[in-house]
Structure formats: C-alpha cells, structure tokens
Amino acid sequence: xxxxxxxxxxxxxxxxxxxxxxxxxxxxxxxxxIKVEVPQGEIYRYGRPSAFGLESDFPESPAFQMxxxxxxSLALDLTHPEARAALQRxxxxxxxxxxxxxxxxxxxxxxxAETQRQRRPQLIFAALTGYGPEGAEADKPSxxxxxxxxxxGMMDLMREPEATPSFQRPGIGDHAAGLSLVCGILSALRMRxxxxxxxxxxxxxxQIGLYVLGNDVALSLVAGQTPKxxxxxxxxxxxxxxYRTQDGRWLFLVMVExxxxxxxxxxxxxxxxxxxxxxxxxxxxxxxxxxxxVKTLDQVFAARTLAQWEQRLNAYNLIWSPARELSEVVHxxxxxxxxxxxxxxxxxxxxxxxxxxxxxxxxxxxxxERPAPALGADGEAxxxxxxxxxxxxxxxxxxxxx
Numbered sequence: 001x002x003x004x005x006x007x008x009x010x011x012x013x014x015x016x017x018x019x020x021x022x023x024x025x026x027x028x029x030x031x032x033x034i035k036v037e038v039p040q041g042e043i044y045r046y047g048r049p050s051a052f053g054l055e056s057d058f059p060e061s062p063a064f065q066m067x068x069x070x071x072x073s074l075a076l077d078l079t080h081p082e083a084r085a086a087l088q089r090x091x092x093x094x095x096x097x098x099x100x101x102x103x104x105x106x107x108x109x110x111x112x113a114e115t116q117r118q119r120r121p122q123l124i125f126a127a128l129t130g131y132g133p134e135g136a137e138a139d140k141p142s143x144x145x146x147x148x149x150x151x152x153g154m155m156d157l158m159r160e161p162e163a164t165p166s167f168q169r170p171g172i173g174d175h176a177a178g179l180s181l182v183c184g185i186l187s188a189l190r191m192r193x194x195x196x197x198x199x200x201x202x203x204x205x206x207q208i209g210l211y212v213l214g215n216d217v218a219l220s221l222v223a224g225q226t227p228k229x230x231x232x233x234x235x236x237x238x239x240x241x242x243y244r245t246q247d248g249r250w251l252f253l254v255m256v257e258x259x260x261x262x263x264x265x266x267x268x269x270x271x272x273x274x275x276x277x278x279x280x281x282x283x284x285x286x287x288x289x290x291x292x293x294v295k296t297l298d299q300v301f302a303a304r305t306l307a308q309w310e311q312r313l314n315a316y317n318l319i320w321s322p323a324r325e326l327s328e329v330v331h332x333x334x335x336x337x338x339x340x341x342x343x344x345x346x347x348x349x350x351x352x353x354x355x356x357x358x359x360x361x362x363x364x365x366x367x368x369e370r371p372a373p374a375l376g377a378d379g380e381a382x383x384x385x386x387x388x389x390x391x392x393x394x395x396x397x398x399x400x401x402x
Contacts, residue, residue: 003030004364008189009094010034012071013087013111015042017171018144018205019100019128020067021178026096026185027070028357028366034094034382035071036087039398041375060349060372063171067178068372069344069354074383075376077398078109086396087111089386092120096185100128104139113200124188126181126201133202144205148173152209153226157216161229177208179358238286238293239265242323249306250323251313259283261318268316269300346371 008031012023020035027033037045044064049056074090076083088110091097097116099106106112106127113125127133130142131151149155149168159166184201192198210217216227235241239255239262255261259282266274274280274296279289286293301309306322313320324332330353335341342356349371357366376397383393 001363004361005029005031005189008032008096010096010098011087011091011094012036012098014098014100014128016044016100016143017063017067017174018177018203019098019126019181020044021171021175022126022128022181022185023071023098024067024069024368025178025182025357026098027370028368029364031096033071034074034090034378035068035373036074036076037375039075039077039376041075045375058349058352060346062352062354065344065346065352065372066354069368070370071373072378072382073373073376074379076379076396080396080398082392082395083398084109086383086386086388086392089388090382091116091123093386094123095189096124096126098126098181098185102139102141103129103133117198117200120198122192122196122198124185124192124198124201126185126188127203128177128181129202129204131206132204142205144168144171144173144177144209147205148177148209148212151206152213153216153220154209154213157213157227157229159229161231173205173209173212175358176212177203177205180208233294234291235294236287236290237283238290238297241294241297243297243301245301245306245309246303247305247307251301251306251309252321252323254319254321256319258286264316265318268313268318269297271296271300342368344369344371347374 005026008026010023010026010031010033012020012033013036014020014023015037023033023035044067045061047061047063049058049062074087076087078084078087091111097111099111101109101111103112107115113127116123116125129138130147131137131140145168149172155165155168180203181201184203188199188201219227232241237256237258239253239258242250242252244250253265255265258265262280263275266272278285280286280293304312310322329335330341340356341353343351344354345351354368357368360366379397380393383396388396
C-alpha cells in the first residue's frame with residue numbers, strides 16, 4: 001500500500017528542533033525529506049548524553065536522531081553562489097520548502113517566500129519563526145524557551161505563588177510547533193490537489209505558546225486579569241492537587257468534578273470519617289476549608305510509599321497518577337505495549353530506542369525506524385538527481401577538481 005505522502009519531496013533548510021521535527025513527521029508519512037545543513041553540521045547533531053552530565057558512551061545525539069530520522073542529508077555552504085544555485089535546482093523539483101531561517105536571511109539567499117513562489121507558484125513554503133514573519137520582531141532570534149515559554153506568560157503561571165519561575169525542558173514548544181507545521185503543510189498539499197497552486201504556511205513559537213496556553217489566555221482576554229497560580233497548600237479543589245508520599249515521591253489527584261469521587265476517595269484513603277465531616281461535605285465547603293483538608297491529606301499520603309498508594313488507589317474508581325521519573329517512564333508497560341518507543345538500527349551507534357511519532361494510523365504504520373543521516377551522506381546523489389553535472393556538484397560541495 002502506498003504511503004500517505006509517497007512522491008512528495010520536501011527540502012528542509014532548518015536547524016535545531018521545531019522545523020526539523022515537522023520534517024521528521026513528514027518523512028514518517030512517506031515524504032522524501034532532504035535536510036540541508038552547514039558543512040560542519042549543526043550543533044544539535046553533537047548533543048551526546050555525556051554533554052548533559054549523563055553517564056553514557058552513546059556516540060550520537062538522541063534528540064537529533066529523533067527529529068531527523070528517515071531524512072537525506074545535503075551539506076552546503078550557502079555563502080557560496082555555487083551552493084545557492086545548486087540548492088535552487090533541488091528546490092525546483094520539490095513540493096515543499098520547510099525552513100526556520102530568519103526572514104532577512106531568507107531574503108539574503110533568495111529563499112524567501114515571495115522569490116520562491118514567483119519562481120514556482122505550486123511550491124508550498126512552510127516557515128517557522130519566533131514571533132511571526134511581519135512586524136518589528138520578525139527578525140528577532142528566538143528559542144521556544146523565549147517565544148513560547150517566557151513571552152507567553154506560561155513561565156510565570158506554571159509555579160507556586162512564591163516560587164522561582166520554572167525552567168522549561170528542551171523542545172516542548174518546538175515539538176508542538178512541528179505538529180502545527182505538518183498540519184498546515186498537509187492542508188496546503190490538499191488544496192494544491194484541487195487548485196494546482198501552493199501557498200505559504202506560517203507558524204510561530206509565540207503563537208503556538210498562546211494556543212497551548214489557550215484556556216488561560218482566553219480567560220485573560222475576557223477578564224483582563226492574570227489567572228491565579230495554583231497554590232498547593234490552598235487549592236480551589238483539594239482533590240485536584242499534588243501530595244508527597246512517605247518515600248519523598250509525589251502523586252497527582254485530578255478529580256476535576258470532586259463531588260462525584262468524594263466518597264470513593266475517602267474509602268480509598270481509609271478516611272471514611274471525612275465523608276460525614278461538614279467542613280468537606282461538598283465542593284463549596286471543601287473550597288472554603290481547603291487548607292485544613294490539604295493538611296489532613298498531607299498526613300494521609302505521608303503514611304505510605306508511592307508504590308503502596310499506587311496499589312491502593314488503583315483498586316478504586318479514581319482519576320490520579322503517580323509523578324513518574326523519566327528513568328521509569330521509558331520502561332512503562334503501557335507505553336511499551338502501545339509502541340510509543342521504537343528501536344532504530346544505526347550503522348555506527350548500533351541499536352537504540354527512540355520516541356515514536358505522536359499518532360498512529362490503521363492503514364499506515366508510523367514505524368520511525370530509520371536513523372538520521374550522516375552529515376552530507378546524500379549530497380552527491382541529491383544533486384545528481386537535480387540534474388547537476390559532476391563539475392557543478394564539485395563546485396557546490398566546495399570540492400577542488402584535483
């Protein structure tokens with residue numbers, strides 16, 4: 001059976017995470033994705049586990065492998081006119097140009113949407129920026145840490161009232177942006193099927209952050225105020241709160257409709273006396289007496305280990321989760337049963353596990369088992385397929401004729 005994007009060619013002129021993550025998903029769907037890198041390779045290639053203080057001799061960057069799986073690699077120095085001319089030949093036979101270069105750099109190299117779509121109206125131009133391609137900050141460099149996390153208010157909200165603002169983990173906003181890029185590209189391909197015309201797909205990290213934080217942003221737009229931060233010691237709903245266990249671990253109760261679960265919960269924690277306690281009889285009085293109930297539950301949960309609570313709480317109809325550590329998550333039986341991790345056979349690093357694509361299809365298996373390409377591994381082949389002569393290839397790749 002044909003793959004969903006079989007026959008679609010994507011040229012990816014991008015680095016780091018968001019746009020390459022989108023490119024990897026397009027490759028998972030069957031597209032041919034040609035990754036264009038600087039000759040020395042982007043820094044993301046070299047983020048080995050040991051660079052992050054982990055005891056590992058794995059010789060590759062696991063994150064780079066995840067976000068560049070299944071692609072072909074073309075290494076070009078775009079400051080050279082021969083390299084730019086060669087890249088244009090490759091783009092001319094492609095369906096999608098995917099990039100996260102700043103607008104001014106795109107213009108400098110003739111890779112901007114206006115130039116490319118005047119040349120080929122059927123081309124789909126997909127761009128990732130920090131703050132959008134227009135306005136005073138169009139050319140402002142960014143990462144998801146800045147545009148998605150800090151700028152949107154997410155960093156300020158996701159902390160206890162008196163706590164230091166939290167530090168975002170890598171790639172969170174980028175991977176959300178990658179999904180949006182893919183959604184836009186697929187829609188543009190569908191519209192091109194109908195009209196024969198391409199279009200521009202624009203995604204910014206700032207916009208993605210506002211969308212992901214949309215519940216709070218929508219509230220603030222209407223109320224004109226910042227929503228209150230969660231206070232663990234005095235939450236609106238003590239059954240929607242986190243608690244420490246005897247062994248220093250944490251669990252998270254998420255009974256958003258607490259009255260439905262209150263009696264069951266009290267039986268689960270062996271505190272049926274609380275059912276008749278007038279201070280906690282319903283959601284309204286539990287809110288009024290929230291600090292007292294949290295103190296009580298702190299004592300309750302501190303009496304057993306997380307493993308003991310897991311066994312106990314799972315026997316009841318409650319919505320909750322243990323706060324897992326990542327070293328546990330990678331062995332999670334449910335994740336393994338659902339194949340949320342995939343094994344990759346790498347020609348030099350050997351066999352290793354990576355994160356699977358974020359969706360499954362009944363008629364197309366998203367295997368994600370191909371490794372990321374070695375730097376420049378496909379350069380000659382890609383340029384030859386684009387119709388370049390041996391001399392043009394040598395000039396584009398910066399090789400001498402000797």
